[in-house]
Amino acid sequence: MLDEVTRNAIALKKFSIISPLLNGQVEHQGEYCAQVASSVIDMPHYGLKNYSPKTISSWYSDYLRLGIDALKPKPRTDKGGSRKVTTEISDALAEKCCKYPKAPATVIYDMMVKDGFFLPADLSPFTPTSKGKIERFFRSCRLRFLSTLIADEVKDLDHLNSLFWEWLSSDYNEKSHSSLGMSPLDCFLAQAESVILPTNLSLFNEKFLVKTSRTIKHDATLSINCILYETSPVFAGRKVDVRYDPDLLERGLEEVFLYSDDKCIGTAKKVHFSDNANMKRRGRPSAAAKKIKSIDSVTNTPEATPAINLPKNTISFSAMNKKDVTS
Known part of the structure; x- marks a missing residue:
């Protein structure tokens, strides 16, 4: 919207153009208007513009009828309304x-x-710039x-x-x-003939698994969302892709798949700490054995002796002395 200062500047610019016509310095009005219209006019607010001889002649006629106010740009008669949209x-x-x-x-x-x-x-409606091919x-x-x-x-x-x-x-x-x-x-439907339906359901479901990268620790374990999984020790220290179903993971997924170069190389099973605590270690007495030993120490139960007397491989010096005496 033009303010009053800008409207006055435009009116003065138009007045300066038609002033030779007002002062009688020009004999032929049509020739003068054509000469002025042949060059670019630097109009305030609008910048460099070309005007037709008829437009310049209309400025002269407007000034003769209504004075300098007629040269000011007029506001829109439909200001505050719409030309196209009805009530x-x-x-x-x-x-x-x-x-x-x-x-x-x-x-x-x-x-x-x-x-x-x-x-x-x-x-x-407004059409935006080109989008991606897949909406x-x-x-x-x-x-x-x-x-x-x-x-x-x-x-x-x-x-x-x-x-x-x-x-x-x-x-x-x-x-x-x-x-x-x-x-x-x-x-x-135009390309329905080229659609290939999946025949291997397990391979089809595999394509929708979430994939993430993990490095197998030295104890052959890996963690996903604070859940510990254990795999074969041969993968220790190796970086692999782990694929799993996130919905099943929240409900306690027991097994995840390990991939390398888009090929399944193994699985990792969930670690159950309760089972791991009760597992018997090689070279270590079990909890039940420790309990029996503690009971034997209290009751002084003699250790069981073998039913068959096996020959001893050690040397008895007392037996040798008795043999020498009898001889």
Whole structure:
């Protein structure tokens, strides 16, 4: 919007251009206007611009009728209003925006077209710069479905699912996509012959596992979300890719898969500390053996002697002395 100072500057610039006509310094008005229009005029606020001879002649006529005020730029007669949007359409727009405050402008536009307030040819929504070739479906769902959903009107989960499938069919699958030039459903059916369905279910599920990198510790263990897993000692000190189902991990996943160069090289099992504490160590007496030994020490139970007298391999000097005496 132009302020009063700028409007006065523009009027003075126009007055300086037509002043030779006012002072009678020019004999032929048409030739003078054509000569001035042949060069660029530096107009305040607007910058360098070209004006036609008819425009310059109109400045002269306006000044003769209304004076210097006629040379000032006039404000728009529809200031504060709209040339295209009627009161009925503006009220409908305000109602839609209040009812669906999270809906983007494109969704409001589609609603107005569907309700018949204006034709699609009357107004085209803003088209952003080129997007990625793969559209993020969850973003479209959030902007076009969830933004128009009124929570108080949803009765239960079945009702919500029915609303979603209705939107998915009418507003997404069967709606023409601007980049594809056809609906997503038609695009899929056009190349349905090239779709290869998975036959190995285990290999198919493997593609959806979460992958993370871990270095196997020297005790052949690794940790995922503070859960300890143990694998073969041959992988100690080696960096591998660990794949697992995050939903099952929260419920106590017993086994994760180890990969190297996209090939499964082994598994790692969850460490149960209770089982590990009761495991018998080689060369160490078990807890039960220690208990029996402590009971024997209290009751002074004699140790069991072998049933068969085995020959001794040691030398008895007393037996040798007796032999010498008898001889």
